[in-house]
Amino acid sequence: MQELRRIVGDAHVLVEDADVIVYEQDGSILQAMPEIVVLPADVTQVSEVIRAARRAGFPIVPRGSGTGLAGGAVPAGGGVVVSLARLNRLLGVDYRNRTAELEPGVINLEVTKGVAKAGFFYAPDPSSQAACSIGGNLANNSGGPHTLAYGVTTNHALGVEVVLHDGSIVWLGGTVPDVPGYDLCGVFVGSEGTLGIVTRAIVRLMRAREDVRTLLAIFDSMDSATQAVVDITAAGIVPAALEMMDKTTIEAVERGAPAGYPRDAEAVLLLEVEGVREYTERALRMAHEVCTRAGARQVRAARDEQERQALWKGRKGAFGALGTLAPNYYVMDGVVPRSKLPQTMRAVAEIAEQYQVRIANVFHAGDGNLHPNILFDIRVPGALDRVIEAGAAILRACVAVGGSLTGEHGIGLEKRDYMEWLFSKDDLEAMTRVRLAFDPQRAFNPGKIFPTPVSCGEVRRAPARIPEGLWI
């Protein structure tokens, strides 16, 4: 501790319960107390902090903004939490080559804000973008509503500077795409803080689109809504976003922050297309037709930016509005091949029935990325256990149709024991070898991603406090 204080200054080492308690949880339902929290200011300090912590034998848990939904930043085995919040500078922007160089603590939305005037944007847009950090996005390979057209974080990361377990600093990837050698930047993105700490990144910027069109389609059955999703892509339309909300979510929205969705609808689909005007107009017309053919009761197209914002408002407020239906909710994150969407949504409904839980679905339908929110009241004895069982059943259903355990939120602590559903022992063994090649003593984020027979440290469960202004 003394040494840590020397490295980063007294003010940036927290040890008192009252101070570190802020760092015991992320956006998941899992909690564990860190022993020490350190807030370094630059890469040299990060390197020295890692060396000092390792000398003293502490595990290291990197943390960005703590909005992760899988317990990735929760210090399951105690140890030192290294917060990257102070490394928050936008180091440079190269508009001609469309790249930005940033520190990991930069808030996602700040990147787009910083370059919007010049006509650019940073594509990965998790709904938590007002709070989450680029470092956390890289670690979790985060997506967002516009991932459908632009891909997840890994598609936008060119290179990262990483501090390894021994304090050494390496550059993985490049400053241009497709550099030779092993794609270690690709390995690092999505590694959930288990390989090292990213201290700098070069990301791609994209040109703002000439035109954006948005439409809302209202359906009387979930089946026809999911079928519309399948048909839209089959028709060759590549929407920039294709988002779905079910009846329960609509009810919450209309109670919480009304967006004018009909309460008796079974599902609404929000579709956005971007590009040159000739394309967007035509794509919107085609999407309109497809939705109608799939049985949409009504299709509304936004005529101007204000109407567009109004259509999105319900979607963005959905998560917060769920609070009007139940005191607590548990958001799941599964992904299935798009063509399996109709059958998986039926399975989710059956699971809700079977486990006697209420589920609100609001999700990135175009990617087949489900977010069933299980509503519950933590005060009801046994409720949380039932919720977790129902959640596991949903993920099993996803894996059973060729899908996966997580579309964008990561495995973290939450789903590490489910990894065996997806990967064979040999597969996990190969991943472990890669892990050990980077981090031979499992210094970083122990107990995450990989199934562990022994429970490490004290992990408690409690609903998370989600900051205002974020949406799922």
Place this chain on the structure above:
Amino acid sequence: MKVMDRRTLVARLREVVGAPHVLTRPEDLVVYEQDAFLVAHASPDIVVLPGAAAEVGTVIALARAAGVPVIARGAGTGLNGGSIPVAGGLMLVLTRMNRILEIDARSRLAVVEPGVVNIDLSAASARDGLFYAPDPGSQGVSTIGGNVGNNAGGPHCLAYGVTGNHVLGMEVVLSSGEIMTVGSPAVDAPGYDLAGLLVGSEGTLGVITRITVRLLRQAEAVRTLLAVFETIDDASQTVSEVIAAGIVPTAMEMIDAVVMRAVEAAIHAGYPADAGAVLLIEVEGHVQALPGLMERIAAVAKRHRPRVLRQANSARERELLWKGRKEGAGALGRLAPSYYLHDGVVPRTKLPEVMAKVAAIARTHGLVIGNLFHAGDGNLHPTILFDPRQPGMLARVVQAGEEILRACVAAGGSITGEHGVGIEKREYMRWLFTEADLQAMRRVKDAFDPTGLLNPGKLLPDVMSSGAQADVKSPAFSVRPRAGLWS
């Protein structure tokens, strides 16, 4: 354990894959001495052509027991010497494993064996209105396995991305002989992205025996524009400005005067033989969107005094325009007995500057350099034409090549855009990566292949002894000139 002798090894191999598929006679092996990196070659000791993943597993286990290196090879069109057995050993040629196992039109993916020839996959998926996007110039012969090995690109990768963007998962045989699957048909599988790691690993981490790739829907319409410029600088400026205008053509290819003349002499593609450079620009998408897009591109080109702007008016015309580009490399064979095709990449904005540098390097060394390349990606292919029989010539060619790559790196680019590292550019890796960066890669190599069985001497430079200078002294490959493949 007693190391197996060669005779026992060969006998066992014959049992595993069948006698006709094990080659050991020098006259059979000679075919496998070389790939398209024309300036080096080395003979394998044994060539094995397996028919299934399980056979690959057993062959690797046997080679390991015998202490013999294993080199994977597809069609051998690689341009970096990646499949040359520099330390001898057992070559696994995957061309017999050439079945398309599945085309799932609904989920838009295909499962193939590694020996499937690139173009055969697009041909087979055309029935469903789909295609496989990565289209290296060698697509008529190169294999999907080799494409994955080198993370190959192609003209249309400007819009669609290189091979790595289209691989969803694969089956791979590790150096232990174990068979593993990585990735998944659902995008962005959790855990470490091992599929991404294997793409571009040049046969050094495992031998790929099955690949799941993404297929794309064929575009509704295509337009192709030929723009002829007086100087290469005008053409380079056009490329830079088209992109800066926010237009992403599906392809933007450049051909300089040297190549143009060779092409015209060979196939009469209709390129003016006395111009400075031509650009071939293609856009794809919805019928209504294309004319507007073409107009915008033409408007940019017009700012740079084009001599001709010509749109292909039919599929036949389009094919003819492309034919010139696609056969450019072959046509160069007419101009000199041999050539050395380089591959560097620079930020697009640096294209004019670096092209001028390439011309200057050619002048300094008194060499003829032809340029035909993926201009939209900033991916240069300066091709040095030479006669290997001239004394001292090859050393000059290698020196000029090195200077070109240095110029690319100095401009913020890299030593290869798509052809990979192999033996050719191993030492140049030090220009891009620090010893610590390289060490991280070596540790990953060790994690997969602890005894260094797979494709030794490729991709990564040897560990630098302490105190050594981080610079390249001489190319690491042994230079034994041969006549060009196409001459």
